[in-house]
Amino acid sequence: MIVLSGAIGAGKSSLATVLSEHLGTEAFYEQVDNNPVLPLFYKDPKKYAFLLQIYFLNKRFESIKKAMVQDNNVLDRSIYEDSLFFHMNADMGRATPQEVKVYDELLANMMQELPYAAAKKAPDLLVHLDISYDTMIHRIEKRGRSYEQPEQDPTLPEYYKQLLSRYDGWYDDYDYSPKMKIDGDKNDFVENPEDRQKVLDLIDEQLRARGTLK
Ligand SMILES: Nc1ncnc2c1ncn2[C@@H]1O[C@H](COP(=O)(O)OP(=O)(O)O)[C@@H](O)[C@H]1O
Numbered sequence: 001m002i003v004l005s006g007a008i009g010a011g012k013s014s015l016a017t018v019l020s021e022h023l024g025t026e027a028f029y030e031q032v033d034n035n036p037v038l039p040l041f042y043k044d045p046k047k048y049a050f051l052l053q054i055y056f057l058n059k060r061f062e063s064i065k066k067a068m069v070q071d072n073n074v075l076d077r078s079i080y081e082d083s084l085f086f087h088m089n090a091d092m093g094r095a096t097p098q099e100v101k102v103y104d105e106l107l108a109n110m111m112q113e114l115p116y117a118a119a120k121k122a123p124d125l126l127v128h129l130d131i132s133y134d135t136m137i138h139r140i141e142k143r144g145r146s147y148e149q150p151e152q153d154p155t156l157p158e159y160y161k162q163l164l165s166r167y168d169g170w171y172d173d174y175d176y177s178p179k180m181k182i183d184g185d186k187n188d189f190v191e192n193p194e195d196r197q198k199v200l201d202l203i204d205e206q207l208r209a210r211g212t213l214k
């Protein structure tokens with residue numbers, strides 16, 4: 001299983017589609033447009049941060065179990081980033097210490113079950129999409145989900161900045177699997193075929209080195 005990571009708008013869903021088509025495998029997408037809690041969270045983060053986190057955790061676990069049955073299936077966000085989101089929201093006062101404790105223990109408990117529920121415990125490769133703040137905002141605007149737009153809520157730019165800054169340390173500390181970084185500012189794998197091929201070649205190289213691509 002290949003897992004993608006990166007901030008909101010980094011290009012994870014787009015790369016999941018491109019990569020799974022290239023490898024002839026299946027992509028598994030985060031629950032966004034059909035997620036009933038996400039718009040509520042953006043309207044009232046303090047009330048819904050914990051519920052949203054439990055919602056994502058449950059859906060993510062479900063996807064991991066399905067994705068892990070075949071080499072090189074692609075997940076468009078890692079379960080390891082959920083904790084980054086939740087701890088940041090908790091630090092912003094949107095979750096209580098008790099909620100954080102319950103979440104952390106539930107996550108740890110579920111992760112322990114993974115070797116039984118799925119074929120492997122960890123991904124074969126993490127592909128991290130690294131983007132700047134300007135790119136993040138541009139892509140969020142380009143995609144146009146109303147509740148994510150900075151003009152809907154003046155606190156969102158600061159939320160996005162903080163999120164992005166936490167990703168640097170998060171990637172450096174990530175050690176559950178081999179990992180690689182792609183420059184998401186410079187490589188337009190959505191519109192530019194040359195960039196797309198370059199990114200796919202970089203990922204193929206890593207997969208060959210791990211023996212999951214012949
Ligand atoms: N590398 C890229 N270059 C240019 N546009 C991109 C790139 N990656 C994604 N986009 C565009 O940015 C928006 C957000 O991409 P998306 O794949 O939904 O990001 P994520 O899943 O990480 O939130 C979409 O409109 C998409 O077409």
Ligand SMILES: Nc1nc2c(ncn2[C@H]2C[C@H](O)[C@@H](COP(=O)(O)O)O2)c(=O)[nH]1
Nearest residue numbers: 007008009030032052056082085086148
């Ligand atoms: N509070 C949280 N929000 C999350 C989490 N995972 C995703 N999200 C939000 C961020 C975006 O608005 C949306 C989809 O994310 P993309 O990066 O795929 O665009 O969902 C989370 O764990 N906690």
